Amino acid sequence: MNLKRTFHIIRRTLQIASKIKQYDAVDTKRITFQRVKVDDYYKVLSIRSPDDVYEGYDYLPDRFHKLISSSSIEGYAASIDNKLVAFQLVNLLDDGRTVLTQAGRVDKEYEGTGLYNALDSFTQHNYNLLGRQRTFSFDEHNQTLMKHLYARKMETVMSxxxxxxxxxxxxxxxxxxxxxxxxxxxxxxxxxxxxxxxxxxxxxxxxxxxxxxxxxxxxxxxxxxxxxxxxxxxxxxxxxxxxxxxxxxxxxxxxxxxxxxxxxxxxxxxxxxxxxxxxxxxxxxxxxxxxxxxxxxxxxxxxxxxxxxxxxxxxxxxxxxxxxxxxxxxxxx
Ligand SMILES: CC(C)(COP(=O)(O)OP(=O)(O)OC[C@H]1O[C@@H](n2cnc3c(N)ncnc32)[C@H](O)[C@@H]1OP(=O)(O)O)[C@@H](O)C(=O)NCCC(=O)NCCS
Incomplete structure (x- = not known):
């Protein structure tokens, strides 16, 4: 086998291995959840580069203090080894009857491992959100939610x-x-x-x-x-x-x-x-x-x-x- 071919096989094997690592589920015992306060600004912002959230239209760095201080909003995060790795804002609207999650993000290293879903179910179960209507607000770049929409797992109320x-x-x-x-x-x-x-x-x-x-x-x-x-x-x-x-x-x-x-x-x-x-x-x-x-x-x-x-x-x-x-x-x- 020539050197070029060997190099190609090694590179391909490494690529596949890194993908497997990426989709490995995180050991749930390592995850802790917490309510986020105003002082956690830098910890939250270090989860993921704002360039890589909402295609660069991430309002959280500018709006964090205003949002987290709003009477309808609470912030929640998931940590692994004391480092914040996932975040979401929970906004209770319509007399508290509707739940909107906003500004969600996951550390790139843990993307696709189900961590965001884990945080989401934690907030739903621990903060009494069940029984309220869930609403989503997103643009067409959000492929996950677009797939849910095409699969009729959600209903469009306006666009x-x-x-x-x-x-x-x-x-x-x-x-x-x-x-x-x-x-x-x-x-x-x-x-x-x-x-x-x-x-x-x-x-x-x-x-x-x-x-x-x-x-x-x-x-x-x-x-x-x-x-x-x-x-x-x-x-x-x-x-x-x-x-x-x-x-x-x-x-x-x-x-x-x-x-x-x-x-x-x-x-x-x-x-x-x-x-x-x-x-x-x-x-x-x-x-x-x-x-x-x-x-x-x-x-x-x-x-x-x-x-x-x-x-x-x-x-x-x-x-x-x-x-x-x-x-x-x-x-x-
Ligand atoms: C969106 C993001 C948090 C998903 O992370 P992930 O590691 O793929 O998360 P999970 O594997 O736990 O699952 C994705 C879940 O996120 C949910 N999700 C994606 N966008 C969402 C939104 N705007 N609001 C609420 N939930 C959302 C989906 O419902 C999906 O659930 P499913 O498993 O039922 O399909 C992550 O890709 C990210 O940080 N992206 C950059 C930030 C960004 O652009 N956020 C916009 C969405 S808030």
């Missing part, structure tokens, strides 16, 4: 097109475009309560009975209103020729840079451009001089009013970005 736009300087855009007299208005929690109360308005804005805001699907319940605003989200509303348009904007910092998530509800119209400008005015001051990526979540990313507004403000669409965000429910197991 949104996601498109991306790049803004070099929103400060410059604000300088070059005056908003002028507008009927845009900030929607405060007290107004949102009225919206949720009105069956007609709710149906027009939130036909699926949920308000997806910064990746979290909220049923139209009063108890969710403080949660919607807890992430610094700005909500704007306008009424133009009989149609309602509401937009909710939330900024965060991640490996991709400054990302601005814009959730759109109701009917898009020419007022959309004013909404964008008004959101720019409220962008977190930390990001005032930075380029920004806008991720628009809406019913139809091809809508002409979005294209017109972005053209008017000279904001470039990222044609290579195409995504769909899904919200599903599944039985607790």
């Amino acid at each position: 949104r097109d996601v498109s991306a736009y790049h803004v070099k300087s929103h400060k410059e855009i604000l300088k070059n475009n005056t908003i002028g007299p507008s009927n845009n208005n900030t929607i405060f929690p007290v107004h949102l309560k009225e919206v949720f109360k009105s069956e007609k308005t709710s149906r027009e804005l939130f036909p699926e009975g949920r308000m997806l805001c910064f990746y979290v699907p909220y049923k139209l319940k009063d108890s969710n209103i403080p949660l919607i605003y807890s992430q610094g989200t700005k909500v704007l509303g306008s009424f133009t020729e009989g149609s309602l348009l509401v937009t909710a904007g939330t900024s965060f910092q991640c490996s991709k840079g400054h990302v601005f998530v814009l959730d759109v509800y109701g009917t898009l119209n020419e007022t959309f451009v004013k909404h964008i400008l008004q959101h720019f005015r409220h962008v977190d001051l930390r990001f005032f001089n930075e380029p920004m990526e806008i991720n628009v979540h809406c019913m139809d990313s091809g809508n002409q009013y979005i294209a017109d507004a972005m053209n008017q403000l000279d904001i470039q669409k990222d044609e290579s970005f195409r995504d769909v965000h899904h919200v599903t429910t599944a039985e607790m197991n």
